[in-house]
Each structure stands twice: as structure tokens, then as C-alpha cells.
Amino acid sequence: MTVGLQHYLVVSAALAALGIIAMVSRRNAINILMGIELLLNAAALNFVAFSRFGAGRPGLPHFEGQVFGIFVIVLAAAEAAIALAIIIAIFHHRSNINADELQSMRR
């Protein structure tokens, strides 16, 4: 069986499911951030897979999917930078970063 679009989509679905499990079950804020990164990677993989296989003019490459993949990567970089700044700020205040203990925005 040759590898087609659906194989990539199933891999991406598995990545997304693992990311959701990490986001929901993990306690440490950095682990939650890793789950979000997995989820974003799954989305970008979908974009790129569709840009290679998607229905359009046959034989002509489409690059829109790859452009959106780049946007996803840039957004992930921005999100990681700001999230880690917030995590470190919280760590300075409370000396732990367990998400289930962060129930107030004040000290």
C-alpha cells in the first residue's frame, strides 16, 4: 500500500490526540506547553500534507499550505516565548508552576 494523504492525516490526528492528553492531564505548566507544541505541529503537518495532495489544479504545486505552515511555526515561537516568560514570572512569585494550584491572579 503506497503512502497517501490519509496516512499523514492519521499521524497528525495521533499527534493531536497526544497533545490534548498532555494538555489535560499534566500538572506542570511546562508540560502543558509541550502538549500545545504537539498540537500545533499536528495542525502544521495537516496544512503541509494538504498542500502536497490537496484537490486543486492537478499537477500544479500549491504553496499556500506551506505558507500557513510557516505562520504556524512563527506563532508557536511567539507563544513559547511569552508562555515561558509568564511561567518564570509565576515561579518567582510562588516557587512552583503547578497549574492546578494557580487559582488566583494575585500573589
Add this chain to the structure above:
Amino acid sequence: MSTADVFFWIFAALCLVPAAVVVFSRNLVYSAFALLATLAGVAGLYALLGADFLAVTQVLVYIGGILVLILFGVMFTQKVYDLKAEAMSFKRVRAAVLGVLVFVVLAAAVLGVDWPQAPRDMQPTSAPIGNLLLSEYLLPFEMISVLLLVVLVGAVVVGKKEVREDE
């Protein structure tokens, strides 16, 4: 099975097995390094899909940038020899059920569709992507550069203010 198919399975395994380690490992540093393998696997899949520019960007930005940031975060916020990132055990089962449910629904939706099978021809991608970014997608491109600038300033401000309050 062609060579490309063999590589697909290798890269898919390289994605998913470490991703499971990221999710289920109890050690935060193991999670971070497993994330490295996952991101490398995704970069390999991009290369297989003919997205050479994106594959290199993935390696540079994700592995070279985001992963190093995350490792910094791990080192800053944990005692290095006691890195137990325990999950809330009562939530674990529910989370696993939710994840399996999401996967089953997505996979069923994917496999229920008759997708176009012929891949497009591979071409060099940098030049067309550059042209698209500066013509059709100019506005998103400019907005995302402003966003990056804001994030740069914002991260510095968030980090700096807390230090000053601690003094």
C-alpha cells in the same frame, strides 16, 4: 513498498513514539528531549512532503529555538535532580479516554473520505513561498512581524517587572 514509503514509516514512528514519551514520562527533562525527537520526525515528514524550506525552518526554529527555550524553562523552574512532573492521577484516566476519543473521531473522519491520491510534482519551494508572502499573504506576513515584535517586548517586560518587584 518504495523507499519513500519506508522513510514515511520511519519518520512516523520517530514522531509518535517520542510524543508518547512526552505525554507519559514522569521526568520533565526526558519529556523535553523526547519532544526534540518528535519535532525532528515532523521535519522529516515535511521533507518527504516536498516542503524543503519548511523542514529546514522546523529544525532551525523549533529545535534550535523553541526547544532550547523550553529546556531553559525546565532548568530555571525545577530542582535539577528532582524532576518529578507527576500528573494528577485521578485526571489521567479521563485524559486518556478523551485523547483516545479525539483520535478515533479524527481517524474515522479521515478514513471515511476518498482523498485525491496523486501527489503534486515536487518543486523547489523557497522562491514561490517568498513570492506568496510578499504578494497574496503580505498582510498576514506584516501582522505576524508586528506580533513577533510585541512578543519580544512583552516577554522582556513580563520577565523584568517581576525581578524588580522581588528586589
